[in-house]
Amino acid sequence: MTILPFFAAVVVLQFFSSLTVAEIKSLTISNDSRPIILLEKFGIIEIGHVTVSVSSVSVSSPSSSPVPDSSKLGFLVLSEESLPEVLLELQQNFSFCVLDSHYILHFFTFIDLSPPPRSQFNKSYLITSPSDYSLFFANCVPETRVSMKVRAEIYHNLDPNGSNSKDYLLAGSTQLPGLYLVFSLCYLSFLCFWFCFCWNNKQIAKRIHLLMTVLLLVKSLTLICAAVYKHYVKVTGTAHGWNIVFYIFQFISVVLLFTVIVLIGNGWSFLKLKRHGKEKKLLMIVVPLQVLANIASIVIGETGPYTQDWVIWNQIFLLADITCCFVIVFAMVWSMCCLRETSKTDGKAVKNLAKLPVFRKFYVLVIGYLFFTRIVVVVVKMKADFRYQWLSNASEEIATLAFYSLMFYMFRPMEKSEYFDVDNEEETAELSSRNKSLGSETI
Structure with a gap:
């Protein structure tokens, strides 16, 4: 041989590994x-x-x-x-x-x-x-x-x-502690602004806004842990346990992000468990896939190419992550198609069609974010000179911050919202029908 x-x-393998x-x-x-x-x-x-x-x-x-x-x-x-x-x-x-x-x-x-x-x-x-x-x-x-x-x-x-x-953080990585610290401060500022905005509009805020607040908090903590983790590696060569804390918050952050995308993308603004069985099934697919992808990411980060199964874990990570993204995109397209079809038969054409522009914008936003972070960032990492490998991390964080900002702006608490107003009317109609049915049973 x-x-x-x-x-x-x-x-x-070297071309695909950072x-x-x-x-x-x-x-x-x-x-x-x-x-x-x-x-x-x-x-x-x-x-x-x-x-x-x-x-x-x-x-x-x-x-x-x-x-x-x-x-x-x-x-x-x-x-x-x-x-x-x-x-x-x-x-x-x-x-x-x-x-x-x-x-x-x-x-x-x-x-x-x-x-x-x-x-x-x-x-x-x-x-x-x-x-x-x-x-x-x-x-x-x-x-x-x-x-x-x-x-x-x-x-x-x-x-x-x-x-x-x-x-110990060599060329291309020595800037990472400062980079993560700057972005953690950006997310903390974002969190304070979002919390104040939701508090001032607490009468119209939904449960999904609370989940979005938690997402911002966890994302901030993830970047703080990443900055401390890389700092200790830079100075001492070892993580002093901060890598474990970072992986925990990273796992929670990624699962929360995909959960929020699924809930918003499928019109689940109230977390109505009894009404939307399809969202529960979708989450039962997306969340385990992200758990598998994060486990693979931890194995890749904590071992290295010297292990015989390292390539397999890279393939598992790519497969799980891409499959999860495909499932989310497919579900969002399916929801838009269903919304367009039901608007022709249920007598609420105007109300249901009012959702389509918002969903279409969000669909394009999610596709752009997934494409950039899964393809463009990898290309930057492969093509960039070894001195500028940190640019791939910076581009990924910039894209993520831009995605968060646009998503939170589109679905912020508002008196008049194309997205939430329609859901409010549907919720009111459902409660009214339930009350009528209970009243008829009592009689």
């Missing part, structure tokens, strides 16, 4: 026979340090095979510019070992390991050329399985003469 298909697959935050990571590789393993992907602007420590190394091969050559197993750093040259070498010679390439930054091989039973090694490498780099482990001995514990520490040296000058 040659290394070329595996190396090509890893190269393709730069790692380069925090201090401890990895465990167990009984792995892959010829090439991508451990970290990172960018260096000026001076960077890469430290790799391995311990508890174990190499096993079939009894019929010779003793594995230790020089054919080791770690390497490869720059983005050298990648095509290495691929060309592999194409010209399928049995070529990437550790023998002249285009790699040779780290160390298993020859440098201390004798058993400890079998450990520690080495640092200074990188001075600005580029996008990848840290690999290569196994050029077929049918050989490797088990080991790896500790990778990658950071920028901001001040060569300073003692506390390490920046």
Whole structure:
């Protein structure tokens, strides 16, 4: 089995994965026979340090095979510019070992390991050329399985003469703490304004407005946790537990957002559980899909491309998220079609058709938001230079804030609203019919 298909697959994976935050990571590789393993992907602007420590190394091969050559197993750093040259070498010679390439930054091989039973090694490498780099482990001995514990520490040296000058958020990510802090302040200001507006119009505010207020609060807390999380990673290399808090609020925020979109998009302004069975069924589809997508997102964020199931979890995340978006869009289109059809038969053509312009605007808004955050942001992340990877995060947050602002403006509490006035009349008519039926039963 040659290394070329595996190396090509890893190269393709790099285009779909963002730069790692380069925090201090401890990895465990167990009984792995892959010829090439991508451990970290990172960018260096000026001076960077890469430290790799391995311990508890174990190499096993079939009894019929010779003793594995230790020089054919080791770690390497490869720059983005050298990648095509290495691929060309592999194409010209399928049995070529990437550790023998002249285009790699040779780290160390298993020859440098201390004798058993400890079998450990520690080495640092200074990188001075600005580029996008990848840290690999290569196994050029077929049918050989490797088990080991790896500790990778990658950071920028901001001040060569300073003692506390390490920046673990490398090129393209070091701006994230400030970025998330700015947007958290924007959402907190938005929350205060929305709360005051709803309080001043509490006589006409609906339950959906309360749910929208909770959504703003959770979104603000999510961004605050993201800012603190990235700050600790930037300064110390570890999250100090803030990653867990961030994932919790992120999960609640995403589920709340899709719930609000479903409820508004299907005309469920009062949360009337008995009237609208279709919305309950829709939520039973959307919410589990978002739970699955968030679980996959956590696995992707907390592990890395070195795990064998990492690609599968990426596929699960994409599939669940895209399916959820498709279900929401389909349900909104279906609601508009049903509204248009019922307006011709129930004698309320004018009243029902009054909803269509609002639903059409909201439908276009949701489609635009989903398209931008699921496609445009990914394209920006793939095409942007490694120094400007933070632009994809900024564009996503700007689009989300704009979507929130337009959605909240369209469905704010108002005396005269095309959306809520029709629902109020329908609610009044239903209550009147119920009272009449109860009165007839009593007689």
